[in-house]
Amino acid sequence: MREKVISTIEKYGMISKGDRIIIGLSGGPDSTALIHVLNSLKELYDIKLYSAHINHMIRGEEAKRDEEYARILSQSLSVPFYLKRFDVLNYAKDMKMSLEEAGRFIRYSFFNEIAQRVGANKIALAHNMNDQAETVIMRFLRGSGISGLGGIKPVRDGKYIRPLIECNRDEIEEYCKTNNLNPVIDSTNKKNIYVRNRIRLEVIPYLKNHFNSNIIENLYRMAEIIRDEDDFIQKEVLKHIEEIKLRDGFNIKKFNELHTALKRRIIRSILQQVKGNLNGIEGKHIEECIEIIKNDDTGKSISLPDNIECLLEYDIFKIRKRNEIKSYEYELKIPGKIILYEEGLEISTNVIERENEIYKDTMFIKYFDYDKIKSGLKVRTRKDGDFMYPKGMNGRKKIKDIFIDKKIPRDMRNRFPLIALGNEILWIPKIRDTRNYKIDKNTLRILEIKIIRSDFNE
Numbered sequence: 001m002r003e004k005v006i007s008t009i010e011k012y013g014m015i016s017k018g019d020r021i022i023i024g025l026s027g028g029p030d031s032t033a034l035i036h037v038l039n040s041l042k043e044l045y046d047i048k049l050y051s052a053h054i055n056h057m058i059r060g061e062e063a064k065r066d067e068e069y070a071r072i073l074s075q076s077l078s079v080p081f082y083l084k085r086f087d088v089l090n091y092a093k094d095m096k097m098s099l100e101e102a103g104r105f106i107r108y109s110f111f112n113e114i115a116q117r118v119g120a121n122k123i124a125l126a127h128n129m130n131d132q133a134e135t136v137i138m139r140f141l142r143g144s145g146i147s148g149l150g151g152i153k154p155v156r157d158g159k160y161i162r163p164l165i166e167c168n169r170d171e172i173e174e175y176c177k178t179n180n181l182n183p184v185i186d187s188t189n190k191k192n193i194y195v196r197n198r199i200r201l202e203v204i205p206y207l208k209n210h211f212n213s214n215i216i217e218n219l220y221r222m223a224e225i226i227r228d229e230d231d232f233i234q235k236e237v238l239k240h241i242e243e244i245k246l247r248d249g250f251n252i253k254k255f256n257e258l259h260t261a262l263k264r265r266i267i268r269s270i271l272q273q274v275k276g277n278l279n280g281i282e283g284k285h286i287e288e289c290i291e292i293i294k295n296d297d298t299g300k301s302i303s304l305p306d307n308i309e310c311l312l313e314y315d316i317f318k319i320r321k322r323n324e325i326k327s328y329e330y331e332l333k334i335p336g337k338i339i340l341y342e343e344g345l346e347i348s349t350n351v352i353e354r355e356n357e358i359y360k361d362t363m364f365i366k367y368f369d370y371d372k373i374k375s376g377l378k379v380r381t382r383k384d385g386d387f388m389y390p391k392g393m394n395g396r397k398k399i400k401d402i403f404i405d406k407k408i409p410r411d412m413r414n415r416f417p418l419i420a421l422g423n424e425i426l427w428i429p430k431i432r433d434t435r436n437y438k439i440d441k442n443t444l445r446i447l448e449i450k451i452i453r454s455d456f457n458e
Contacts, residue, residue, distance in 0.1 A: 001175045005037050005163045006044075012154045014161040017046045020120040021161075022111050025051040025074065025081075027066040030126035032073065032183035033172045034164055038124060039077045049079045052114045054107050056088040058099075062187060069184045080118070084110045100194060127152050127162045130169040133219040134199045141195075143283070145264075150230050151223035168216055237265040249316030252296050263290050270319045271308065280305035293317050299410055313409045327414070329380035334370070334447065340379060343417055345451055347379055352446040359439060359446055366419075366427050368437040370447040376421055381414050388425040391435040399425055402432055419449060 009015050023038065025031045035051055042049065053070040055063050067083060074081035084106075092102035111123045132151045139148040154165045164172065176183050192198045207215045240262055244254040250270075255263065267289045272278055281304070288302050289310045301311040304319075311318045328342050337348040351370050352359075359367040386399040403413045408431070419427040427433040429451055439446060 001033070001167055001171050002037055002040060004167055004171075006041065008154065008166045009041075009045075009161075009163055012161075014155055014163060015041075015045050015047060015122065019045065019122050020048045020118065021050070021122040021124050022115045022118075022120045023049060023051045023079070023124045024107065024111055024126065025053050025070045026126075026186070027053070027070040027073070027184040028126075028186055028189075029169075029173050029176050029183040030128055030131075030164060032181050033167075033175045034124060034126040035073065035077065035079065036179060036181060037175070038163065039079065048120075049077075050082065050114060050118055050120060051079050052082045052111050053084070054103075054110055055083065055085040056103055056106075057085055058089055059186070059188065062184075066184045066186070073181075082110075082114045086110075100196075121159070123160050125160060125162050126164055128164045128167050128169060128172060129220045130200070130204075130216055132165060132223055133204065133216045134196055136219045136223050137199050137203060138195060145283075146226060146233075147230050147268075149223065150227035153227065166220075233265065234269070237262065237269055241266055241269060246316050249313065249318040252293055252312065252315055252317055255317070256294055256296070260290070263293075267310075267319070271304070274319055274321060275306055275308055289319070301410075311410070314407055327381040329378055332377040332379055332419070332449075334375070334377065338379065340417055343415065345417060347417070348450045348452070349377075350448045350450075352448055354439075354444055354446055359448075361433070363430060364451045366433055366449050367439055368426065368447045368449070369439055369443045370445040371443070372437045373421065373447060377426075378420050379417050380420055382416070382418055383423065385423045386418065386420070386425050387423060388428070388432060389434050389436050390432050391438075393435075399428070402428065406431055417451075 015021070021038065023031065023035045025035055035049070038047070038049060041047070051070065051074040053067060055067045057063060059066075067085075071081050071083070086106050088103050088106055089099065091097075091106065092099050095102060097105070114120070115123060135151045136149055139151070142148075152162065152165065154162050175181075188194075189197065190201070192201060204215060212218060240258065241250075244251045244258075244266070246254075250266075255266070258266070264286050267286050268278065268281070271281055271285075275281070285304050289304075292300055292302055292310060292312065296312065298312055298314050301309050303309055307322050308319065309322050311320070326342070328340075330338055330340070332338060332347065332349055334349045335351055337346065339346055361367060382399055387396050388399060388402065389396045390402065399418070400413075408416075416428050416431065418425050424436070425434065426437060427449065
């Protein structure tokens with residue numbers, strides 16, 4: 001088995017000389033074989049090992065036995081040992097997670113904590129060929145796509161390695177017996193209380209006896225083929241993602257021309273990038289995104305898990321975290337100055353006694369008849385009912401319609417500070433200003449409003 005482990009390490013480039021490796025050590029046959037075989041390879045690879053054990057505080061005295069075994073085994077191999085006791089059952093209840101999910105989360109968090117503490121760059125886990133077969137069956141029963149049927153990756157993120165992934169359970173148990181390791185046995189492994197246990201104890205034996213005695217090896221090879229093909233497909237998907245990029249989103253027309261299989265993959269990849277993972281993302285979420293993009297209805301959006309949204313904006317779609325832009329409203333003192341920290345702007349006002357000069361508006365300076373306004377001016381984000389009498393146009397127009405006409409994306413509309421008198425908007429910087437309150441032949445005092453150090457200055 002040692003030679004098989006070396007072959008697996010070399011095949012997948014799992015270990016480099018000088019690596020510092022955390023070993024997840026439960027004390028069961030798999031992790032016991034893992035720490036023992038890696039310890040025998042310390043000189044070959046010039047590696048430093050550390051063991052990490054979690055007591056989930058579920059199995060009482062049996063858990064204490066496992067903890068003590070892991071400690072003694074680590075000491076006998078001169079491997080530094082780290083222990084964490086954690087009430088996983090109550091944590092799962094508090095976090096509304098399954099016991100399996102909670103246990104996995106706590107284990108990985110602990111392994112990474114120890115890795116950071118000791119400067120380790122790899123975490124070795126004891127998954128084997130049987131675990132792979134069980135995982136493939138589990139995911140098949142859940143209706144997983146091709147990526148899911150690739151099962152457990154031998155190496156994940158260049159950090160998590162599984163040196164026993166090509167060893168079956170019989171080989172591992174024989175290795176433990178030959179080396180007099182006497183690992184502990186978790187009694188819950190023999191109880192049909194988890195889906196994985198039922199697959200291990202009922203489904204696989206049935207398939208072996210009635211269909212294929214080599215089911216473990218065959219499922220392992222199938223998963224390996226699927227991973228290779230999935231890797232190729234994913235590289236093609238990334239090329240298509242680059243091809244459909246447009247501004248800060250993705251081209252709706254080009255996306256809709258693609259094959260449905262590519263569309264699904266593209267949505268998954270974008271979600272993975274935005275969210276960091278695909279936890280909570282289901283097939284229905286992917287299909288909803290495809291459907292809304294197909295309909296190409298500007299302004300439409302759908303909500304996805306973890307505050308993610310898929311939004312259509314004219315000729316592009318975006319998948320992103322929702323921006324939580326807080327509304328604000330401040331009085332403009334005349335004369336005076338206000339720092340609008342929300343947008344990094346300085347807005348100043350000044351009253352000028354009219355002289356024989358020409359007061360010409362610019363993009364960032366506007367002039368109004370002060371005596372027609374005098375007070376009540378505010379700078380704020382938009383509100384329902386806002387309107388303007390746009391200069392150069394007849395009648396009044398809703399601010400919402402002005403933004404639509406200018407093709408301002410929905411998420412950007414609250415980023416424009418509005419100079420407002422009640423619901424009447426005098427000025428939307430860089431967009432439009434009103435024809436009301438303008439300087440005429442009767443104007444005596446002029447109100448100057450100036451914006452500087454602005455995001456709008458390009």
